[in-house]
Amino acid sequence: MVIIGLRTDSISSKALTSVYSDYTSADDFERPKLGKNWSINFGNVGIVHRSDLGLLSSSGMGLVTWEKLSFGPDQFSEIILPLDISPNMMVQPFVRRSGNDQAPRYGFGWDDEALRWYFKYDGGPQTRILATNTSYSPPVPGDTVRIEVSGTHPVALKGFHNGTLVLEATDAEYNRILDGRPGIAYRLKLGTGATYPAPAVEIWRGGRILIP
Helix, strand or coil: CEEECCCEEEECCCCCCEEEEEEEEEECCCCCCCCCCEEEEECCEEEECCCEEEECCCCCEEEEEECCCCCCCCEEEEEECCCCCCCCEEEEEEEEECCCCCCCEEEEEEECCCCEEEEEEECCCCCEEEEEECCCCCCCCCCEEEEEEECCCCEEEEEEECCEEEEEEEECCCCCCCCCEEEEEEEECCCCCCCCCEEEECEEEEEEEECC
């Protein structure tokens, strides 16, 4: 089911610091087909068991961008991991993706190969790691992973795991991303496999960031 116009609040881990989120979109993927609200940018991607977003075959990676609504440059993308996710699957909610299939995006997630949380300017020939943190534990099935982006000079990024702020970064480079759409990328660890179809995301939410 796709939900439009659900509003909620979220509190960051910093004391008495509130960031209010306008959940203008959410998707629980409980239907037979992904549908036109998403563009499939890479991989054999679709609905798994009428419940999750995932890989339908061994394409190795999936990438989808939310097309139903645009939110402006200050936005978030949040995912909940399925309880039956493969231990080899790595999932990255992203923000500010625009353009063709090679368009860059800001992604956040846990790298199970390097064993760290990361922010990545991802896609295209100028991919770069913006920040990493090894001090926090990795996500497990059922956990929530969220990225927030705001500003343009510089771009400010925040990454959350189950509501706890685990990573912050800024991007002031000439090719920083000024606007775009949120979405989800996911792939299997190199040299591994999964049982297909392989679930990756239970629920996605995205929308504008409103800072009082």
